[in-house]
Amino acid sequence: MDFDTDIESQIIIQKNLRRALDESSMVTITDTNGIIKYVNKQFCETTGYSSDELIGKDHELIRSGYHSIEFYNNLWDKINSGKVWHGEVKNKSKNGKIFWSDLFIVPFLNKQGKVYEHIAIRRNITKQKKFYEENLKNEKMITVGRFSSRLAHDLRNPLSIIKISLENLKLLYGADKSQQNIMDKVERSIDRITHQVDDVLNFVRERPITLNNHKISEIISESLDSIPIPENIKLILPKNNIDVYCDEKQFSIVFNNLILNGIQAINYTGTIEILVEENNDGIIIQVKDSGEGIPKQNIDSLFEPLFTTKQQGTGLGLASVKSIVESHGGIISVTSPPTIFTITLPKISDNSSSRKIT
Numbered sequence: 564m565d566f567d568t569d570i571e572s573q574i575i576i577q578k579n580l581r582r583a584l585d586e587s588s589m590v591t592i593t594d595t596n597g598i599i600k601y602v603n604k605q606f607c608e609t610t611g612y613s614s615d616e617l618i619g620k621d622h623e624l625i626r627s628g629y630h631s632i633e634f635y636n637n638l639w640d641k642i643n644s645g646k647v648w649h650g651e652v653k654n655k656s657k658n659g660k661i662f663w664s665d666l667f668i669v670p671f672l673n674k675q676g677k678v679y680e681h682i683a684i685r686r687n688i689t690k691q692k693k694f695y696e697e698n699l700k701n702e703k704m705i706t707v708g709r710f711s712s713r714l715a716h717d718l719r720n721p722l723s724i725i726k727i728s729l730e731n732l733k734l735l736y737g738a739d740k741s742q743q744n745i746m747d748k749v750e751r752s753i754d755r756i757t758h759q760v761d762d763v764l765n766f767v768r769e770r771p772i773t774l775n776n777h778k779i780s781e782i783i784s785e786s787l788d789s790i791p792i793p794e795n796i797k798l799i800l801p802k803n804n805i806d807v808y809c810d811e812k813q814f815s816i817v818f819n820n821l822i823l824n825g826i827q828a829i830n831y832t833g834t835i836e837i838l839v840e841e842n843n844d845g846i847i848i849q850v851k852d853s854g855e856g857i858p859k860q861n862i863d864s865l866f867e868p869l870f871t872t873k874q875q876g877t878g879l880g881l882a883s884v885k886s887i888v889e890s891h892g893g894i895i896s897v898t899s900p901p902t903i904f905t906i907t908l909p910k911i912s913d914n915s916s917s918r919k920i921t
Contacts, residue, residue: 589685611657786818825852856900
């Protein structure tokens with residue numbers, strides 16, 4: 564093989580390697596100061612920046628703020644010493660979308676053995692990270708669920724004993740106003756703990772759903788039996804008493820949580836209104852409160868398990884509501900302000916009969 568043929572073969576190999584790299588990865592080349600000298604098409608597509616916007620700049624453009632200064636200092640110390648750096652990096656595209664990369668940074672050395680540029684090779688692993696995080700979250704939820712269920716069951720008996728003892732104390736000291744105020748506080752605390760225990764059990768308990776036609780007034784009435792409505796709260800009930808095809812026990816839990824959520828949101832003073840209407844598409848139930856509303860940043864996370872903005876909340880009440888509504892073939896959403904929870908259920912048929920869903 565002559566010299567020219569050997570050089571030509573090497574050039575072809577380099578072109579093929581570069582093509583393979585460009586097709587499979589995001590690639591940038593920077594100088595020793597981190598200034599970008601080259602970007603490939605895939606890097607531009609992922610970040611949303613054009614090559615003109617990137618060349619001459621540094622990677623600060625795509626930093627997400629997730630990693631510490633120490634993280635980047637360690638990275639630079641390693642590649643400036645001529646060693647390859649490898650790790651996972653969380654970045655941000657031009658439109659603010661987060662993406663994760665499996666990143667290799669390879670320093671190139673000159674004849675004197677000094678670093679003169681770096682090539683950064685990124686592989687998008689956003690989907691893999693999301694899958695891993697969801698699996699980890701599910702495993703934690705299963706473990707927490709088992710422990711919480713056992714703990715909640717164990718708490719119920721002593722709570723019942725405390726409540727009975729309190730009733731006896733009320734009979735003995737009911738005429739003493741100062742004692743009565745103290746016992747009222749204790750009773751509210753017991754009710755709060757009981758509600759939190761019920762939240763946990765409602766979320767982790769698996770039970771079949773028995774569907775039948777029930778008047779909306781009957782469902783709400785059953786729910787209100789277990790909710791102490793404060794004197795300073797006005798509860799406006801629906802005027803039209805329509806039939807809802809549902810599990811009455813399960814849907815009383817739905818109203819229980821939404822009404823209690825409203826009571827806490829308006830700080831025990833204000834108005835809660837329940838609206839119900841029926842149209843060709845289905846049954847629409849709304850629970851509206853007169854509170855200040857839900858912060859915009861919390862809206863999307865409101866139905867997630869363990870998410871709560873309340874110091875005394877479990878973060879399971881609204882997650883249980885969503886689960887129950889969806890098990891009935893319905894959907895639930897929330898808008899704010901004013902805070903309105905909207906449940907849409909399928910239309911009931913005239914010949915609907917009682918049935919179970921396991």
